[in-house]
Amino acid sequence: MSNAMKQLQYLMRCLRDEAFGCAWDKKQTFKSIAPYTLEEAYExxxxxEREDFTHLKExxxxxxxxxxxxxxxxxxxxxxTFDDIAAGIVEKMLRRHPHVFPDGDMTRFGEVTSLTEQEISAQWQQIKAQEKNQSDQSLLADVPVSMPALMQAVKLQQKAAKVGFDWPNVAPVFDKIREELDELEAAMREQNASHTEEEMGDVLFAVSNLARHLNISPDVALNKxxxxxxxxxxxxxxxxxxxxxxxxxxxxxxxDHHWEQAKHEGL
Structure with missing residues (x-):
């Protein structure tokens, strides 16, 4: 392990030290830190996205x-421990890349014939299924319910698509979006708040499905x-x-006039 990594771990131990550590850091828990983790991931x-590599390092x-x-x-x-985390991910990546590391052995790197991207994807999913023994649980069980909604929608759709529950092409996805918009308008006319919310969710789910078919991340697209x-x-x-x-x-x-001017200026 590098000296910088060791220093970082030592710094963290100091911050959490019961006698001399930081009062804020000492009182934190797994749950209290989780929102900060999401924030940092989005940053x-x-x-x-901004290709700001100086800030990316930070x-x-x-x-x-x-x-x-x-x-x-x-x-x-x-x-x-931290070492357990590192060892666990190394073991997992070795196991999930047999086309790169035969029998999970890093010393045999370079011996395997390359697979196509499609074959690698299929192999990856097969290995994941074996690890999680997915035959004994729902296909969707490993999609976290705490995942951001649009990202979660795409993950659920991807899982379902792997067993054939998917539109064959993008055309019927557009039809589905139009159908959901019509149902949303109908719910609005009813002035039923709960039904309107449900139909709004269906519209967003259908739009995220379109993004998936176009190989576009709806989260990234919306952020842009x-x-x-x-x-x-x-x-x-x-x-x-x-x-x-x-x-x-x-x-x-x-x-609106100023908005159109901003658009005309290329902003």
Whole structure:
């Protein structure tokens, strides 16, 4: 293990030290840290999307710190150690890449004939199924319910698709979206809040299905649109301010005009 990794683990032990550690770090639990882990993971993705490699290095460090934090708490409770985590993932990756490491042996690297991408994917899923003994549980059991909703929808669809429960091409997916939109409008006319929420969920599920068929991550695509919206709305704010006005004083037509200007400017 590198000196930097050892220093990081020692730092974490100091922060959690009962006598001399940080009061905030000492009181944290697995559950209290979990939201920060999600936040750090999204910040990693954000840096990647912006191709900001300076910040990517920093964000990856923050994410690594989360792993070390969990490992320290687990070691204190005598569940497992950081070395156990590292050894476990090495063992798993060796087991799941027999086309690269025959019999899970790293010393035999380079001996195996390459498989196609499709064959590798099929092999990976077969090995995962064997590991989890999926014949004894639901096909969807290993999709975490705590996963972000759009990502979870795609994962569920991918699982179902592996046993043939999927549209053959993208055309019927568009039909399904139109069907769900019609049902949403009908629920709105009924003024039934619960039914409207349900139909809204169906629309989002269908749209995420379309993204999957197009090999697009709906989370990534939506995040890019969010960034674009921030950029264009920021331009609206600048244009309104230049007129010595406030946003609240502008009509929708004025704001929409500025929005179109921002689009015309390539923002």
């Amino acid at each position: 990693v993705v954000d840096a990647i 964000e990856l460090g923050d994410l690594l710190f989360q792993v070390v934090f969990y490992a320290q708490m687990a070691e204190e409770a005598q569940h497992f 649109t969010n960034i674009k919206f921030r950029r264009r709305f920021g331009r609206i704010e600048t244009l309104v301010s230049a007129q010595n006005k406030k946003l609240a004083d502008c009509s929708l037509e004025e704001l």
